[in-house]
Amino acid sequence: VDLSTSIAGVTLPNLLLNASGVNCRYENELQQLLDSSAGSLVTKSATLSSRDGNPEPRYAPLAGQIGSINSMGLPNQGYEYYLEYAKKFDYNNAAGKPLFISLAGMSLPDNKAMCEAFRDANLPCVLEINFSCPNLPGKPQLGYDMEAMEAALQVLAPIIGKPFGIKLPPYFDIAHFDQAAAIFNKFDNIAYVTCINSVGNGLAIDWESETALIKPKDGFGGLGGLMVLQTSLANVNAFYRRLNNGKQVIGCGGVTSGKEAFLHILAGASAVQIGTQLQEEGTGVFERVSKELEEIMVAKGYTNVEEFRGKVKTL
Numbered sequence: 536v537d538l539s540t541s542i543a544g545v546t547l548p549n550l551l552l553n554a555s556g557v558n559c560r561y562e563n564e565l566q567q568l569l570d571s572s573a574g575s576l577v578t579k580s581a582t583l584s585s586r587d588g589n590p591e592p593r594y595a596p597l598a599g600q601i602g603s604i605n606s607m608g609l610p611n612q613g614y615e616y617y618l619e620y621a622k623k624f625d626y627n628n629a630a631g632k633p634l635f636i637s638l639a640g641m642s643l644p645d646n647k648a649m650c651e652a653f654r655d656a657n658l659p660c661v662l663e664i665n666f667s668c669p670n671l672p673g674k675p676q677l678g679y680d681m682e683a684m685e686a687a688l689q690v691l692a693p694i695i696g697k698p699f700g701i702k703l704p705p706y707f708d709i710a711h712f713d714q715a716a717a718i719f720n721k722f723d724n725i726a727y728v729t730c731i732n733s734v735g736n737g738l739a740i741d742w743e744s745e746t747a748l749i750k751p752k753d754g755f756g757g758l759g760g761l762m763v764l765q766t767s768l769a770n771v772n773a774f775y776r777r778l779n780n781g782k783q784v785i786g787c788g789g790v791t792s793g794k795e796a797f798l799h800i801l802a803g804a805s806a807v808q809i810g811t812q813l814q815e816e817g818t819g820v821f822e823r824v825s826k827e828l829e830e831i832m833v834a835k836g837y838t839n840v841e842e843f844r845g846k847v848k849t850l
């Protein structure tokens with residue numbers, strides 16, 4: 536069974552990888568991903584300068600393994616750390632694993648400066664621009680401001696020059712799918728969108744202590760895990776149906792087993808990112824989910840994902 540895929544001009548030997556933010560802030564964590572069965576890796580979204588992030592507790596799993604809540608606050612080593620990592624990354628590694636770099640500038644000038652630095656370094660890594668961090672106090676998500684998102688792309692797309700991706704927030708209105716896709720279709724080098732980032736500003740409360748689970752923002756944080764699966768499948772399929780010129784979708788949200796990975800591919804995903812389940816289970820999740828996905832494919836008579844990608848049936 537063939538689980539390989541190609542995105543933005545790079546080939547992943549296995550279509551599973553981490554969601555940006557999970558197990559990917561430090562080099563040793565990135566090495567763990569390289570050593571795992573994941574087919575690639577994406578770094579923690581980087582800002583111009585390093586950040587400690589929000590006060591803890593800032594991540595919590597939800598009871599009943601239904602998901603997670605986080606308000607990390609963009610803790611990262613600063614973009615130069617990841618640029619150096621990308622400069623010394625072995626792009627010809629025996630495992631054939633490409634590298635994705637996530638950028639989440641606090642402003643357009645910051646994003647511009649970071650994209651210029653990566654452009655000047657002329658590296659084989661693929662940039663994933665994060666328009667959807669929900670946890671910066673006082674900062675609205677760029678992904679929810681269509682005009683600002685288009686204006687940012689008009690600056691960044693030409694600088695990046697080569698194929699790149701965008702990390703999107705979940706949308707919940709058909710008109711927003713239409714508007715966002717129409718914007719992305721204007722930029723030839725947007726190679727893919729990753730749907731979805733966490734569902735922003737949920738509130739998890741412990742009923743015994745009567746207390747919010749996380750400290751930042753009065754307990755408000757991004758929701759992930761199985762509880763966001765149907766929203767993520769909808770976003771994957773909405774953009775799969777709307778994007779043209781070969782633009783692809785990476786699915787993210789609610790993948791705990793081969794079954795959800797299979798559903799993401801049915802919805803149209805070319806690759807599948809795992810966040811909450813990676814955080815809870817560790818990097819062994821990639822081997823387990825790969826095996827489960829292969830078992831499902833064999834049982835259904837599929838030999839490669841092209842045979843069923845995007846082929847969700849409607850009634």
Ligand SMILES: C=Cc1c(C(=O)O)[nH]c(=O)[nH]c1=O
Binds near residue numbers: 580608665
């Ligand atoms: C980049 C910041 C993000 C964060 C964070 O660092 O708080 N959490 C998310 O669920 N998604 C993000 O995009």
